[in-house]
Amino acid sequence: MEIHHKTEAERKAVLDVLADVPFPSVNADRPAGLLKRCPAASVTPLVDAPELASRAGVAHVQIKDERERMDLGSFKALGAAYVIAQDAETGAAKGQTYVTASAGNHGLSVAAGAQAFGAHAVVYLAETVPEGFADRLRGFGAEVVRQGAIYEEAMAAAAQAAKDRDWALLSDSSWPGYFDRPHVLMEGYLVLMQEAVSQMPAPPTHIFLQAGVGGLAAAAAAYARKAWGDAPRIIVVEPEVAPALFASVVAGSPQITAGPESAMGRLDCKEPSLIALKGLSRDADDFMLITESEGATGSAACAEAGLPTSPSGAAGYAGLLAARDSFDALGLSDQSRVLVVLSEQAA
Numbered sequence: 098m099e100i101h102h103k104t105e106a107e108r109k110a111v112l113d114v115l116a117d118v119p120f121p122s123v124n125a126d127r128p129a130g131l132l133k134r135c136p137a138a139s140v141t142p143l144v145d146a147p148e149l150a151s152r153a154g155v156a157h158v159q160i161k162d163e164r165e166r167m168d169l170g171s172f173k174a175l176g177a178a179y180v181i182a183q184d185a186e187t188g189a190a191k192g193q194t195y196v197t198a199s200a201g202n203h204g205l206s207v208a209a210g211a212q213a214f215g216a217h218a219v220v221y222l223a224e225t226v227p228e229g230f231a232d233r234l235r236g237f238g239a240e241v242v243r244q245g246a247i248y249e250e251a252m253a254a255a256a257q258a259a260k261d262r263d264w265a266l267l268s269d270s271s272w273p274g275y276f277d278r279p280h281v282l283m284e285g286y287l288v289l290m291q292e293a294v295s296q297m298p299a300p301p302t303h304i305f306l307q308a309g310v311g312g313l314a315a316a317a318a319a320y321a322r323k324a325w326g327d328a329p330r331i332i333v334v335e336p337e338v339a340p341a342l343f344a345s346v347v348a349g350s351p352q353i354t355a356g357p358e359s360a361m362g363r364l365d366c367k368e369p370s371l372i373a374l375k376g377l378s379r380d381a382d383d384f385m386l387i388t389e390s391e392g393a394t395g396s397a398a399c400a401e402a403g404l405p406t407s408p409s410g411a412a413g414y415a416g417l418l419a420a421r422d423s424f425d426a427l428g429l430s431d432q433s434r435v436l437v438v439l440s441e442q443a444a
Contacts, residue, residue: 098419099337099386100426103346103378110349111378118271119280121319121376125287128179131186132288141166141289143296144439148402153417154424155433159301160414161293164406164442169209171410171441172289172313173202177267178210179285180278184265191215194264198244198251199234200226200309201363201409202441203269208237219264221251225358227444247358249367270310270370279312280372286316293436294324301436303330303429306381307412309366311342311373313440318380329436330382330428334416336361337386341369342377346384361392363409363441383427387412391419396443405443413437 132138142162150158167174177197184190190211196219197207204220211218218239222231224246231241244254252268259266271279304321306314311333318331335343338356345352351369359365387395392408395415399406408415414437420427429435 098388098391098423100420100423101343101347101384102426103382103384107346107349108378111346111374114350115371115375118371118375119276120379121315121372122280122284123287123319123323124284125291125320128175128285129288129291131179131182132175138167140292143293144404146402146404149398149414150435152398153435154421154431155417155429155435156431157434158414158417159297159434159436160404161289161436161438162404163289163438163440164410169202169205171202172286172438173206173269174209175285175288176269176282176312177203177206178213180267180281181207181210181214181216183281185214193217194219194262195267196255196259196264197221197267198248198255200248200365201230204234204239205237207267208234208239212238219258221255221258223247223251225362247367248365269312270366270368271372273371276372279370283312283316283372286313287320289438290317290320294320297436299434300325301329302433303332303427304436305332305334305413305416306438307334307364307409307416307440308342308373309339309364310368310370311377312370313438315370315373315376315380317438319376322380331380332383332385332416332427333377333381334385334387334412336364336392337388339365339367340386341366342374343384343386345369345374346378360389361408361412363407364412385416385420387415387419391415394418399439400443404439406439407441407444410439410441410443
C-alpha cells in the first residue's frame with residue numbers, strides 16, 4: 098500500500114493543464130428521471146456491514162451495493178445505457194452503431210442500451226478479457242471484436258473503427274477532443290451517489306472509491322462534495338500496477354503508466370480519463386495504491402461477510418483494510434464512518 102495526500106500545488110497544476118476539460122456534472126436529477134422509465138431500474142441497497150467495520154477497526158462501514166444494478170451486475174449500467182437513452186429521445190439512437198472497448202461491465206451497458214433502443218453495438222475486447230464475458234455481450238446482441246493485448250490497444254482500435262465507418266464511439270474515458278459522450282456517461286453514475294446520500298443516516302467521515310480510468314470515482318466524489326461539502330475525506334484507490342490517477346496527480350499532468358496485468362481487471366487502466374482526473378484533482382483528498390494481495394484480501398473479506406464480489410468490486414474496501422495500520426495518514430479512527438461502493442458482481 099502507498100498513500101499520497103494531494104497538495105494544493107498539485108491541484109493547481111492539474112487544473113491549469115486541464116483548463117479546457119469540463120468538470121464532472123453534478124446534475125443527478127436528469128439521469129434519475131430518465132432511468133425511472135426503465136422497467137429494470139430500481140434503487141440499489143445501502144448495506145450496513147458491522148463485520149467489515151470491525152475487521153477494519155472503524156465504527157461503521159456502509160456499502161452501496163451495485164451488484165444487481167438494472168440486472169447487469171454493476172454500476173456501469175448507469176452509464177452507457179443512459180447516453181443511448183438520451184440519444185433515443187432525439188431519435189438519434191435507432192439504427193445507429195455504437196462502438197466501444199471494454200475491460201468488463203461498460204461493454205454490457207453499451208450492448209444492453211443498444212438492444213433496448215434499436216441500435217447495434219460493437220465491442221472491442223483485449224486478449225485478456227475472458228471469453229465468458231464475450232459470450233455475455235453476444236447474448237445482448239453485440240458484435241465482439243478481439244484486438245490488442247491490453248485495454249488501451251482495444252480502445253485505440255475501437256476509435257479507429259468509429260472514424261473509418263462513421264460509427265458512434267461510446268467510451269467511458271475521455272481524452273483531448275473527446276468529452277461530450279463521456280461527460281454524459283459519467284452523469285449517469287451520479288444516480289448511485291444521489292441514492293446513497295438519501296439512504297445514509299448521517300454523512301460519512303471517509304469515502305473510499307476505486308478507480309480505473311476514474312469515471313465512477315470522479316462522479317461520486319463530485320456529488321459527495323455537492324451534498325456534504327468538505328466534511329468527508331475522499332480517498333481514491335487504484336491497483337499499484339495501474340496508477341494512472343495517482344501518477345498524474347503527483348506529476349501535475351496526465352500520465353500514461355505501465356505495469357503488468359492486474360487481477361483487479363476492471364481497474365487495470367494505464368491512462369486516466371481527463372474529465373475524471375480534473376474532477377478528482379479538485380474533489381479527492383488522497384490517492385492510494387494497493388497491491389494485488391491487498392486487493393484479494395478485500396474481496397475475500399467481503400465474501401466472508403456475505404457480500405461476494407470481485408477484487409475490482411471490493412477495491413474501495415480493500416483500501417480501507419490496507420490502511421488498518423496507517424490510520425493517522427488518513428485521519429481514521431475507531432469512530433470513523435466509512436462509505437464504500439461494491440461496484441460489481443463476483444466473476
